[in-house]
Amino acid sequence: MDAMIRLDALTKRYPGQEELAVDNVDMEILPGEIVVLVGPSGCGKTTTLKMINRIIEPTSGRIILEGEDVTDVNPDRLRRRIGYVIQQVGLFPHQTIASNVATVPKLLGWGKERITARVDELLEMVSLEPRIYRDRYPKELSGGQRQRVGVARAMAADPPVMLMDEPFGAIDPITRDRLQNEFLRLQEEIQKTIVFVTHDIDEAIKMGDRIAIFGDNHRIQQFATPEAILSQPANEFVDDFTGTGASLKRLNLVRVRDVDLGEWPTAISSVRREDALAQLDEVDQAFLLLVDSNRRPVRWVSRRDLSRADWNQHVGLPVRAQVPLNATLSDALDEMLTSSVGVAIVVDDGGAYRGIVDIDTVMTAVNTLRAETRERVAVAAWHAPAGAVEEGGA
Amino acid sequence: MGWLEYMIDNPGRLIGLGVEHATLALIAVAVSGVIGATVGVLTYRRPVAASIATAVAATMLTIPSFALFGLVLVWFGLGNTGVVVTLVVYALLPIVRNTITGLQEVDPAITESALGMGLSPRQVLLRVELPLAWPVIIAGLRVATMLVVSILAIGAYIGADGLGNEIFRALSNIGSVWAFDVAIAATVSIVIVAMVLEAFWVLVDRLTTPRGLRD
Numbered sequence: 306m307d308a309m310i311r312l313d314a315l316t317k318r319y320p321g322q323e324e325l326a327v328d329n330v331d332m333e334i335l336p337g338e339i340v341v342l343v344g345p346s347g348c349g350k351t352t353t354l355k356m357i358n359r360i361i362e363p364t365s366g367r368i369i370l371e372g373e374d375v376t377d378v379n380p381d382r383l384r385r386r387i388g389y390v391i392q393q394v395g396l397f398p399h400q401t402i403a404s405n406v407a408t409v410p411k412l413l414g415w416g417k418e419r420i421t422a423r424v425d426e427l428l429e430m431v432s433l434e435p436r437i438y439r440d441r442y443p444k445e446l447s448g449g450q451r452q453r454v455g456v457a458r459a460m461a462a463d464p465p466v467m468l469m470d471e472p473f474g475a476i477d478p479i480t481r482d483r484l485q486n487e488f489l490r491l492q493e494e495i496q497k498t499i500v501f502v503t504h505d506i507d508e509a510i511k512m513g514d515r516i517a518i519f520g521d522n523h524r525i526q527q528f529a530t531p532e533a534i535l536s537q538p539a540n541e542f543v544d545d546f547t548g549t550g551a552s553l554k555r556l557n558l559v560r561v562r563d564v565d566l567g568e569w570p571t572a573i574s575s576v577r578r579e580d581a582l583a584q585l586d587e588v589d590q591a592f593l594l595l596v597d598s599n600r601r602p603v604r605w606v607s608r609r610d611l612s613r614a615d616w617n618q619h620v621g622l623p624v625r626a627q628v629p630l631n632a633t634l635s636d637a638l639d640e641m642l643t644s645s646v647g648v649a650i651v652v653d654d655g656g657a658y659r660g661i662v663d664i665d666t667v668m669t670a671v672n673t674l675r676a677e678t679r680e681r682v683a684v685a686a687w688h689a690p691a692g693a694v695e696e697g698g699a
Numbered sequence: 700m701g702w703l704e705y706m707i708d709n710p711g712r713l714i715g716l717g718v719e720h721a722t723l724a725l726i727a728v729a730v731s732g733v734i735g736a737t738v739g740v741l742t743y744r745r746p747v748a749a750s751i752a753t754a755v756a757a758t759m760l761t762i763p764s765f766a767l768f769g770l771v772l773v774w775f776g777l778g779n780t781g782v783v784v785t786l787v788v789y790a791l792l793p794i795v796r797n798t799i800t801g802l803q804e805v806d807p808a809i810t811e812s813a814l815g816m817g818l819s820p821r822q823v824l825l826r827v828e829l830p831l832a833w834p835v836i837i838a839g840l841r842v843a844t845m846l847v848v849s850i851l852a853i854g855a856y857i858g859a860d861g862l863g864n865e866i867f868r869a870l871s872n873i874g875s876v877w878a879f880d881v882a883i884a885a886t887v888s889i890v891i892v893a894m895v896l897e898a899f900w901v902l903v904d905r906l907t908t909p910r911g912l913r914d
Contacts, residue, residue, distance in 0.1 A: 360815055385817035395812030399830045399909035409816050442911030458816070468815075 566660025739798025797839025801832030
């Protein structure tokens with residue numbers, strides 16, 4: 306497959322500075338993959354990203370986009386082909402949300418109707434109801450909502466490439482998790498080529514198809530899949546940077562949809578209580594999961610709840626720990642620990658019950674993963690002893 | 700309260716002079732606005748140039764108005780032209796400084812995202828930076844207007860129109876029964892002109908500031 310983006314000995318030296326900010330970076334980024342640039346502050350990851358759309362002009366080296374050398378072309382026209390999302394979002398405060406999203410289509414001279422249709426489509430894509438948000442101003446939105454608008458704005462003219470500079474960095478952890486999951490789901494549909502900068506190794510493992518770890522020497526230390534980086538760090542720097550708890554981090558690599566989900570007894574919440582009790586006896590569990598008519602989880606009820614004299618629709622524990630199918634096992638484990646019943650309920654896009662994750666599911670997945678990685682690394686090492694594992698190594 | 704009676708008895712005369720006064724002040728601020736905003740736009744990205752522009756405008760403001768009136772008298776003779784030129788010079792400082800500050804204070808993340816989407820630097824200036832700096836620039840125009848309204852009164856000395864004439868008429872007849880009342884009435888009228896123009900800018904600010912920037 307031909308590379309979507311190729312960086313060829315890309316180097317940046319700021320005037321008056323001895324040290325290079327980015328030192329000879331070579332990279333090939335394939336169509337449809339998410340490549341995460343990660344590393345400590347000042348390692349050159351952001352500078353590298355910003356050289357791709359030439360917000361920062363490289364000192365030397367070439368940038369090849371879809372086979373075309375764009376190092377010296379008109380930067381404004383180049384940037385209209387590349388979506389750009391930054392941490393502070395940078396929405397235009399004096400323009401409505403619709404007008405913000407329409408920025409690039411307007412530059413490209415699209416017709417009015419086409420722009421309106423596209424804006425509505427994009428807002429729906431990032432889960433913002435167009436009727437409500439179209440005419441609002443950025444200051445009327447929360448941080449998470451603004452970031453969604455930022456993503457919609459970057460995708461407006463359907464650019465093949467998106468550059469994202471710590472897009473979820475300024476958002477609270479819970480919203481960040483949700484935005485990450487939503488974004489990964491979106492990416493399955495849109496299949497963009499994405500270069501993503503973060504300083505958070507956990508985010509890198511979760512988001513990246515491949516990860517490039519930058520070191521203090523402003524070079525890439527290792528450029529490989531998350532599995533390879535965790536199991537076969539190229540050098541001591543990478544090992545330190547990925548940190549301890551590598552096995553726990555590996556839970557970030559597995560999506561809930563890829564494991565065999567457990568089953569849990571469920572009943573419609575309008576169930577007769579004798580039937581519910583009979584069902585509990587049959588499966589030998591302490592709790593029964595009640596779902597609504599759309600199979601969305603509602604409450605947990607125990608045998609004792611069902612035996613109460615004042616039994617009604619509201620007795621029992623509310624359902625809290627729910628994860629979508631594209632959540633990671635790490636997310637699921639987190640939810641599980643907060644759940645009163647000790648399981649995380651898995652729901653589909655419509656919120657309907659699909660199964661559960663419990664501690665056994667997690668253990669099985671960890672064991673499988675360990676075995677698989679060992680095998681893959683062994684095979685890779687056998688076929689290409691000098692480089693397959695640490696592509697672009699130090 | 701002789702001055703109040705004077706005002707009530709001579710409304711046409713004072714209003715006529717007040718309109719002249721306001722018109723000259725606004726012409727001066729408009730010309731100064733074009734010059735000052737241009738200087739601001741040309742210098743805001745270069746810190747050294749911006750400091751020089753602000754310093755020059757500030758220095759001009761320290762020249763006593765009588766001295767400057769004397770100079771322009773040599774070039775333009777008696778009349779409105781020389782006075783308006785003087786007022787343009789005095790109005791420059793608040794306009795230049797506010798234009799530069801307003802443009803420099805635009806959040807760099809906004810400019811970066813604008814550039815990143817493919818707006819040219821010129822489009823960034825016209826569509827993003829100037830609209831965002833607009834409320835600050837308007838504030839500069841307001842201050843400039845106040846400054847000009849008061850200095851214009853002295854301009855009557857070299858033949859400008861406006862309420863200054865009434866003051867000088869009173870001063871040259873000092874000692875007469877009515878001189879003091881006329882001087883006060885003219886001064887009060889100048890204050891009223893200043894307040895009307897202030898209200899005008901508040902209205903302009905309201906009408907031209909995009910909703911997303913208002914509190």
